[in-house]
Amino acid sequence: MEIFQLFIAAIFVNNIVLAQYLGNCPYLGCSKEKSVALGMGGAVIFVIVVSTLCTWLMQRYVLAPYGLGYLQTIVFIVVIASLVQFVEMFLKKMVPPLYAALGIFLPLITTNCAVMGVAILVQREEYDLMTSLLYGLASGMGFTLALLLMAGIRERLDTCRLPKALAGTPIALIMAGLMSLAFMGFKGMAQ
Amino acid sequence: MVTTSIIILFGLGLLASVVLAVASRVFYIKEDPRVEAVLEVLPGANCGGCGFAGCEGYAAAVVNDPKIPANSCCAGGAQTSIAVGELTGKTVSEAEPLMSLRRCDKVAGNVALRYQYQGMPSCAAAAMLRGGVDNCRYSCLGFGDCVVGCPFEAMRIVDGLVQVDARKCIGCGRCVQTCPRGVLELVPKRARVAVYCNTRDKLRAVTDICDSGCIKCCKCVKACPAKAVRLENARIVIDQLQCLSYGGECNEACVAGCPRHIFRYTRGIMEEIRPVSGIIPQTSPAAPQASAQE
Numbered sequence: 001m002e003i004f005q006l007f008i009a010a011i012f013v014n015n016i017v018l019a020q021y022l023g024n025c026p027y028l029g030c031s032k033e034k035s036v037a038l039g040m041g042g043a044v045i046f047v048i049v050v051s052t053l054c055t056w057l058m059q060r061y062v063l064a065p066y067g068l069g070y071l072q073t074i075v076f077i078v079v080i081a082s083l084v085q086f087v088e089m090f091l092k093k094m095v096p097p098l099y100a101a102l103g104i105f106l107p108l109i110t111t112n113c114a115v116m117g118v119a120i121l122v123q124r125e126e127y128d129l130m131t132s133l134l135y136g137l138a139s140g141m142g143f144t145l146a147l148l149l150m151a152g153i154r155e156r157l158d159t160c161r162l163p164k165a166l167a168g169t170p171i172a173l174i175m176a177g178l179m180s181l182a183f184m185g186f187k188g189m190a191q
Numbered sequence: 192m193v194t195t196s197i198i199i200l201f202g203l204g205l206l207a208s209v210v211l212a213v214a215s216r217v218f219y220i221k222e223d224p225r226v227e228a229v230l231e232v233l234p235g236a237n238c239g240g241c242g243f244a245g246c247e248g249y250a251a252a253v254v255n256d257p258k259i260p261a262n263s264c265c266a267g268g269a270q271t272s273i274a275v276g277e278l279t280g281k282t283v284s285e286a287e288p289l290m291s292l293r294r295c296d297k298v299a300g301n302v303a304l305r306y307q308y309q310g311m312p313s314c315a316a317a318a319m320l321r322g323g324v325d326n327c328r329y330s331c332l333g334f335g336d337c338v339v340g341c342p343f344e345a346m347r348i349v350d351g352l353v354q355v356d357a358r359k360c361i362g363c364g365r366c367v368q369t370c371p372r373g374v375l376e377l378v379p380k381r382a383r384v385a386v387y388c389n390t391r392d393k394l395r396a397v398t399d400i401c402d403s404g405c406i407k408c409c410k411c412v413k414a415c416p417a418k419a420v421r422l423e424n425a426r427i428v429i430d431q432l433q434c435l436s437y438g439g440e441c442n443e444a445c446v447a448g449c450p451r452h453i454f455r456y457t458r459g460i461m462e463e464i465r466p467v468s469g470i471i472p473q474t475s476p477a478a479p480q481a482s483a484q485e
Contacts, residue, residue, distance in 0.1 A: 066195050075203060082207035086214050093218035 003134060009190035010138035016114050017146040018183040023114025027147060028172055037151035039098055041144025045137065047087060047109050048118050051080045052136035055119040056129055076119050077111075084110040114143055149179065225254045225278055232274040233264055238342050240265040240363030253279055265289065265362050266343075287432075288380040289362025291346075291355050292457070294389040295331040295374050298350055300401035302327050318371040326400040329389040331374045337366035378457070382431050384443055388453045391425040405453045414448035416441045427453065 014020060017027050023044070030040040055076050063069060088107065091099040109115060118139045122132040153175055162171060229250040237245040241263035243252060253259045253275060261276035261283050268288065276283035308324045310316055314336040322328050333351040345359035346366060357380060367375045374389050386405070390397055393407035405427055411420045412427075417437030419430040429445075446454045 062199060066199065067192075068196055068199060071196055071200065074200070078200075078203055078207060082211055085211055089211075089214050089218040093220055 003131065005190050006131065007134055007138045010135055011142040011145060012183070013186045013188075013190050015142040015146060015183055015186075016117065016139045017143055018180045019187075020117065021180075022117040023112050023143060024176075026109070026112060026114075027143075027150065028169070028176065031147050031150035031154055031172070034148060034151045034155060037147040038144070041140070041147050043087070043091075043098070043109060044112070044114065044143050045140030047080075047084055047112075048115050048136045048140040048143075049133055050087075051083050051115050052119055052122055052132050053129075054079050054083060056122065056132050059123055060129075072120070072123065076116060080115055080119065081110045084115075114139070146179070150175065153179075223254055226250050229254055229275055229278050232267075232271060232278065234267045234271065236266045236342060238266050238361075238363040238365060240361070240365070253281075257281075268361070289364075289377045290357050290360040290380050291337075291362065291364070291366050291375045292378045292385050293331055293353050293355065293374055294376055294386055295329070295352065296387045296403055297325060297327060297330040297401065298352055300327075300403035302330055302401050315371045323372070327390060327392075327404065329372060329374070329391060330401075331389075332372065336371070337369050337375060340365050340369040378429075379431050379435065381435065382429075382457050383434065383439065384429065384446055384454050385457045386427050386429060386453055387455055388451075389426070393425070403451055403453065405451060408450065410448045410450065411445040411454055414444040416444065420445055 010016075016022050017024065026040055026044070031037050058075060058079055059072065063072060063075060068075075084107070088099075118136050122135055125135075127135060150172075154172060157171055157175070166174070227250075230247060233246040233250060235246050239245070241249045243249040246264075249259075249263060253261060253263070261279055261281040262272035264271045264275065265288075267275075272283050275281075302325050304324055305326050306321070306324065308317055308320065310320065312334050314332040314334040317324050317332050317334055323330070323332060325332065331352050333348055333353060335346070335348045335353060337353055338346045338348060342363070342365065343359050343361055345356045345361075346353055347356070348354070353375075362377050362380075364377055367373075367377060372389065378385055388401075388403070388405040390401070390404050392404075397404035397406050407422065407425070407427075409422055409427075412422060414420075415434075417433055419433035419437065421428050421430065443454075443456065446456060448454075
């Protein structure tokens, strides 16, 4: 039950984008079309889960025994960056359509603070491995949800008559703010 | 403590680099070096005359797709076509050099203004206001949207009509897309005759407003021995390739036959363009596009 609550909370209440304000760059950059948003969301879910696994093991078996907690940030950056590079090569060879759809956004995940944020949050909360992975999965899904909602709204906005000054990025930023406000409604429902 | 952290970070970096090096071997993709080579040859104007978004798109397509001809680049001309053909191993049939031509002579026709236009100096804006400034709904408005749009500075406005510099025009067709009236069309540079009226009206509707408008008497259609002149969508159209392949034996019967002097020799405009040494074009990439817009 607790796990389930954590899962739901990570998607809605503590949504990584809309409540914790992590990963805003792909949130605005990849939310122009629903198909791209889905691809990006899938990539982020995958990368978050795998990187959480790697960084958790790293923390547990390398950093903690040697008392190197102060190296956490730099070690996590190295691990995540090389991991994403690996995923990129993998996708380029194995799933070219997804690679073509994501294009320049995959390298963006390299330094995506959503991925990094989950890895560090998991350590701060001292979750065990299973819980960490679930939390990572749920965060990734929350990210995808936010991205998809945004993409849907922006697709509609494209066909609307907007004041010229607001068209494009400005209205997207306003929408992001409004959606964040809406998600504030979930606050307090779960920890 | 310092040693441990140094060792750990060093080990981690080494491990990551080894893994990535191995992965780049395992997941190596052979990228065609010809795409790069073709891109080098292309002019890099990104004019879109080939039908692709830019030079890069065309380079990738011409290398990978056997159906894409090597002569689609109109900006580069014959030399580029030959170079691309050599790189991609395709036989090059010379692309017909095209140029843009205005199908209107409202100055000679004394077309009157319908109202005094004081808005934005743009054809697109003027065309929207009650069907345009001129009495004729099909005329060249002369505000020069095409001049602004031309990437090669081949167009200018002379006496309220756009004039195309045949030496600079490479026939990319951007002006054809820009013109809100569809006044411009692409014709081969060695074309002998061209139609100088764009109207779809006929008879009195034309004679009332323009002294040199086409009234659709279709004498030209009957006069042409090569059957290259047709009435298409209420407009006279010359199939230039058919006209050219028939040759000059007809002594331009269409020009002689037209009572409204819509058919004119184009030599005055294009005489400095020498015809491409007798090669008859097989496919001209822009020609179907032009006829589709007619």
